[in-house]
Amino acid sequence: xxxxxxxxxxxxxxxxxxxxxxxxxxxxxxxxxxxxxxxxxxxxxxxxxxxxxxxxxxxxxxxxxxxxxxxxxxxxxxxxxxxxxxxxxxxxxxxxxxxxxxxxxxxxxxxxxxxxxxxxxxxxxxxxxxxxxxxxxxxxxxxxxxxxxxxxxxxxxxxxxxxxxxxxxxxxxxxxxxxxxxxxxxxxxxxxxxxxxxxxxxxxxxxxxxxxxxxxxxxxxxxxxxxxxxxxxxx
Amino acid sequence: xxxxxxxxxxxxxxxxxxxxxxxxxxxxxxxxxxxxxxxxxxxxxxxxxxxxxxxxxxxxxxxxxxxxxxxxxxxxxxxxxxxxxxxxxxxxxxxxxxxxxxxxxxxxxxxxxxxxxxxxxxxxxxxxxxxxxxxxxxxxxxxxxxxxxxxxxxxxxxxxxxxxxxxxxxxxxxxxxxxxxxxxxxxxxxxxxxxxxxxxxxxxxxxxxxxxxxxxxxxxxxxxxxxxxxxxxxxxxxxxxxxxxxxxxxxxxxxxxxxxxxxxxxxxxxxxxxxxxxxxxxxxxxxxxxxxxxxxxxxxxxxxxxxxxxxxxxxxxxxxxxxxxxxxxxxxxxxxxxxxxxxxxxxxxxxxxxxxxxxxxxxxxxxxxxxxxxxxxxxxxxxxxxxxxxxxxxxxxxxxxxxxxxxxxxxxxxxxxxxxxxx
Ligand SMILES: Nc1ncnc2c1ncn2[C@@H]1O[C@H](COP(=O)(O)OP(=O)(O)OP(=O)(O)O)[C@@H](O)[C@H]1O
Ligand SMILES: [Mg+2]
Numbered sequence: 001x002x003x004x005x006x007x008x009x010x011x012x013x014x015x016x017x018x019x020x021x022x023x024x025x026x027x028x029x030x031x032x033x034x035x036x037x038x039x040x041x042x043x044x045x046x047x048x049x050x051x052x053x054x055x056x057x058x059x060x061x062x063x064x065x066x067x068x069x070x071x072x073x074x075x076x077x078x079x080x081x082x083x084x085x086x087x088x089x090x091x092x093x094x095x096x097x098x099x100x101x102x103x104x105x106x107x108x109x110x111x112x113x114x115x116x117x118x119x120x121x122x123x124x125x126x127x128x129x130x131x132x133x134x135x136x137x138x139x140x141x142x143x144x145x146x147x148x149x150x151x152x153x154x155x156x157x158x159x160x161x162x163x164x165x166x167x168x169x170x171x172x173x174x175x176x177x178x179x180x181x182x183x184x185x186x187x188x189x190x191x192x193x194x195x196x197x198x199x200x201x202x203x204x205x206x207x208x209x210x211x212x213x214x215x216x217x218x219x220x221x222x223x224x225x226x227x228x229x230x231x232x233x234x235x
Numbered sequence: 236x237x238x239x240x241x242x243x244x245x246x247x248x249x250x251x252x253x254x255x256x257x258x259x260x261x262x263x264x265x266x267x268x269x270x271x272x273x274x275x276x277x278x279x280x281x282x283x284x285x286x287x288x289x290x291x292x293x294x295x296x297x298x299x300x301x302x303x304x305x306x307x308x309x310x311x312x313x314x315x316x317x318x319x320x321x322x323x324x325x326x327x328x329x330x331x332x333x334x335x336x337x338x339x340x341x342x343x344x345x346x347x348x349x350x351x352x353x354x355x356x357x358x359x360x361x362x363x364x365x366x367x368x369x370x371x372x373x374x375x376x377x378x379x380x381x382x383x384x385x386x387x388x389x390x391x392x393x394x395x396x397x398x399x400x401x402x403x404x405x406x407x408x409x410x411x412x413x414x415x416x417x418x419x420x421x422x423x424x425x426x427x428x429x430x431x432x433x434x435x436x437x438x439x440x441x442x443x444x445x446x447x448x449x450x451x452x453x454x455x456x457x458x459x460x461x462x463x464x465x466x467x468x469x470x471x472x473x474x475x476x477x478x479x480x481x482x483x484x485x486x487x488x489x490x491x492x493x494x495x496x497x498x499x500x501x502x503x504x505x506x507x508x509x510x511x512x513x514x515x516x517x518x519x520x521x522x523x524x525x526x527x528x529x530x531x532x533x534x535x536x537x538x539x540x541x542x543x544x545x546x547x548x549x550x551x552x553x554x555x556x557x558x559x560x561x562x563x564x565x566x567x568x569x570x571x572x573x574x575x576x577x578x579x580x581x582x583x584x585x586x587x588x589x590x591x592x593x594x595x596x597x598x599x600x601x602x603x604x605x606x607x608x609x610x611x612x613x614x615x616x617x618x619x620x621x622x623x624x625x626x627x628x629x630x631x632x633x634x635x636x637x638x639x640x641x642x643x644x645x646x647x648x649x650x651x652x653x654x655x656x657x658x
Contacts, residue, residue, distance in 0.1 A: 052538070090536060093531065104545065
């Protein structure tokens with residue numbers, strides 16, 4: 001049963017085409033990793049799902065609904081959440097206010113429940129509840145970004161390089177949490193430079209090269225693939 | 236001095252000359268039916284050259300001069316204080332605001348008529364600044380044409396009173412709603428623009444409205460304006476010596492007291508006070524509501540806010556509309572206070588002053604905005620001899636402000652810049 005399907009998606013920035021016909025499928029309950037070099041178009045692919053920018057041709061289908069031409073505000077209110085590249089927390093707001101923004105379209109009691117749940121996943125955030133988010137460490141900010149995305153109780157979460165710029169210990173923590181999300185039944189679509197860990201965790205993986213899908217296989221097979229090892233796993 | 240600096244300074248001096256010679260050095264004079272161009276006195280030219288030299292010297296040594304400015308002692312006692320905790324702050328702010336309102340209630344009974352009149356004007360600016368604060372301070376949309384909505388409110392009342400004889404109390408909501416509607420209609424196409432572009436387009440709108448008012452003579456009377464705008468009544472009681480509207484009674488007769496011109500002034504002041512308080516309370520309410528948080532979120536990070544499902548257009552439009560609504564509110568009061576309005580009251584300078592109040596007040600904080608409104612309106616009046624230099628003093632104050640306290644008098648949130656520790 002597919003959660004998200006991209007069919008021959010082309011995306012343009014002005015006249016420049018960044019995605020040249022990408023097809024990806026993410027099934028319900030899976031963790032799917034997307035790896036690729038800098039500038040391959042990973043972020044573009046994820047943002048196209050969110051409608052910023054919209055695909056110029058092809059189809060994006062979320063839980064059986066064609067969202068190709070839907071506005072971002074509508075897409076993001078239907079069970080999809082994203083942890084954007086570079087975290088993008090609201091640095092002037094407190095941790096708690098950030099979380100509340102994540103649950104913007106939920107009722108008060110729903111917000112209370114999800115907040116407690118997020119604090120359970122990230123006890124560190126609870127300790128920093130009233131701290132201004134911009135003053136937290138990089139790792140804490142990343143936890144907040146994930147927590148904020150979880151506030152809307154999504155069926156599917158998209159993460160764009162959650163390990164970027166973090167120390168190994170924190171990265172390990174983050175990957176553990178991502179594994180935990182799958183156990184909760186949340187579908188995960190993950191973009192990572194950290195190919196080794198990402199493929200290890202993933203059920204399936206895609207390799208994106210200059211706007212095209214080059215390879216796609218199970219995580220395990222990709223880890224053993226000599227081309228992937230050469231290009232993304234440091235030989 | 237680097238060669239680059241020198242060239243830049245030379246360029247600035249030349250620009251000064253190019254701009255000031257035609258503006259100050261040449262005069263148009265009407266001789267009979269002909270208009271002739273005459274040169275100014277030699278002293279003017281000398282002054283222009285001196286100004287150009289001054290510009291050159293300043294630009295050439297700008298870095299060291301600005302460095303010196305930064306080293307000046309800071310007279311602001313709050314400057315180095317640690318920020319207060321948010322909840323404590325909000326409480327303190329509420330107390331101070333209540334104090335100000337109570338003080339303001341008694342104020343008109345102890346001071347002169349002129350002071351009350353001025354205070355009414357301050358209150359109108361408070362309303363305007365609180366409204367613009369939503370747009371600029373909270374939503375982060377730089378609106379340079381805010382005065383357009385003020386004009387819509389004022390002209391709505393003026394025109395309705397002229398053609399239908401509407402009363403102040405009826406016009407108040409209509410003027411505000413119409414201004415809000417104008418904000419919504421104008422905002423819709425332009426709110427996609429960001430930053431500087433939005434500023435320029437709103438600046439244009441402000442001018443378009445003013446020029447429209449100036450030239451649509453059949454409707455608005457053009458530069459001659461509209462007069463005879465009625466004052467507010469109190470439950471059908473008028474404050475004039477004689478009752479103008481049929482069915483109304485007069486205030487001094489009803490209460491059996493002698494007629495005094497002061498009653499009217501004080502009454503207007505009290506109305507403005509009540510409306511300013513209502514404005515502050517409503518906007519405070521908005522700030523606490525989800526829509527208020529949405530404004531802040533969108534200002535802080537547009538992509539993040541959108542990725543949470545917030546609609547950029549809806550959020551921005553709500554701020555723009557609410558801001559315009561209160562400008563219309565203020566405009567109606569202004570029209571009623573003046574009794575006469577013309578496009579001259581709605582020039583760009585007004586937008587600039589209101590914006591200056593918001594910036595001086597600290598972008599977002601209501602108390603800051605109120606204090607700044609008082610300062611900006613009253614200070615020039617206190618220094619009347621300098622009134623011609625009002626703008627100059629203003630500019631100097633802004634420069635000092637940016638050197639000492641770039642976040643405004645009472646910023647809503649202190650901006651912390653800290654390096655993120657890596658774990
Ligand atoms: N807003 C934009 N306007 C124009 N071109 C863009 C824009 N964003 C991305 N691009 C271009 O699209 C291509 C793909 O960029 P994208 O950010 O999707 O790559 P990425 O795989 O996420 O890279 P990284 O690993 O560095 O994050 C690049 O060539 C980039 O220059
Ligand atoms: Mg990227």
